[in-house]
Amino acid sequence: MSDHEDLGIIRPLTLAWASRQLEVGERIVRAEVLHGGISAEMRRLTIAMPDGGTRDLVLRTFVDVEHAEESLEREAGALAMLPGTGVPAPRLVAVDPTAAQCEYPSLLMTHLAGRTVLEDEGLETRVPLLARQLVAIHALRPAQRPRDYVALTTADTVVTPTGADPAAWSAAIDMIRKPAPPYEGRFLHRDFQPGNVLFDGPAGADITGIVDWASTSWGPADLDVAHCSVNLALLHGPTWGLRFPGAYEEAGGVLAAAPSERLYWLVRDALASSEEVQLVSRPWREAGRTDLTTRAVEQRLDTYVTTLMHTLG
Known part of the structure; x- marks a missing residue:
């Protein structure tokens, strides 16, 4: 589930870092909160592309979480290893596990289609x-x-x-x-x-x-x-x-x-x-x-x- 918000929900340094990971001519035009996470803040970023289309990325940020650096390094390693294995997972775009450029440790990855299904039906x-x-x-x-x-x-x-x-x-x-x-x-x-x-x-x-x-x-x-x-x-x-x-x-x-x-x-x-x-x-x-x-x-x-x-x- 998500609630639409503007780019103000992304901290300035993190927004600048995420923007630097985009292709030439792309820009972040929208952000929304993704609910469901326990340990991390999740944001869906809509990226405007030069041809007029859009694509989505997901920003994962650990705020005041113990062992955040180790967790993000593990996740980045897994996402880098999974392509080609047949296991469907996001692709790694960039990671800043030590918050060297972001306010807090963060990871940027591709957005996948689909949704979590928690109801009993099916x-x-x-x-x-x-x-x-x-x-x-x-x-x-x-x-x-x-x-x-x-x-x-x-x-x-x-x-x-x-x-x-x-x-x-x-x-x-x-x-x-x-x-x-x-x-x-x-x-x-x-x-x-x-x-x-x-x-x-x-x-x-x-x-x-x-x-x-x-x-x-x-x-x-x-x-x-x-x-x-x-x-x-x-x-x-x-x-x-x-x-x-x-x-x-x-x-x-x-x-x-x-x-x-x-x-x-x-x-x-x-x-x-x-x-x-x-x-x-x-x-x-x-x-x-x-x-x-x-x-x-x-x-x-x-x-x-x-x-x-x-x-x-």
């Missing part, structure tokens, strides 16, 4: 598409391996929802106190979920782009699958989160062989979401899912974690 069609796309991402073998995955959540930082099943949550928290199981490394998007996937076509039947590559890393395919699973559970109900690993395997993906190892990754990412319920539900409501109050999302998370522990634990 989910039966979209879930297999998500699974196939994630399998394709995990098949990538970059010349330079990204950093190893980072799991920021610990047993001591989990936020148990009010009214949650105490036994299930206690068992889940105890599970992530244990060392991570062994895994075969894969290239991970690390934030693959419906909010970072663009759809187009009838009822959103085609994926046109994957965005937000700032957390790319190397780790188990199970972790990306777990992240998409919990987001599906919170957006559309716990049943959809439980179904996604199967959809991933049906698309040709390979997960951990042992059920206990699969459960570890599913639980780890589910518990990570407990710390961000209020943060992640806000952009969903801004996108029109007003039913996803913080409390509603907490209840879905509790049901999802409890079901995982009762059926797989």
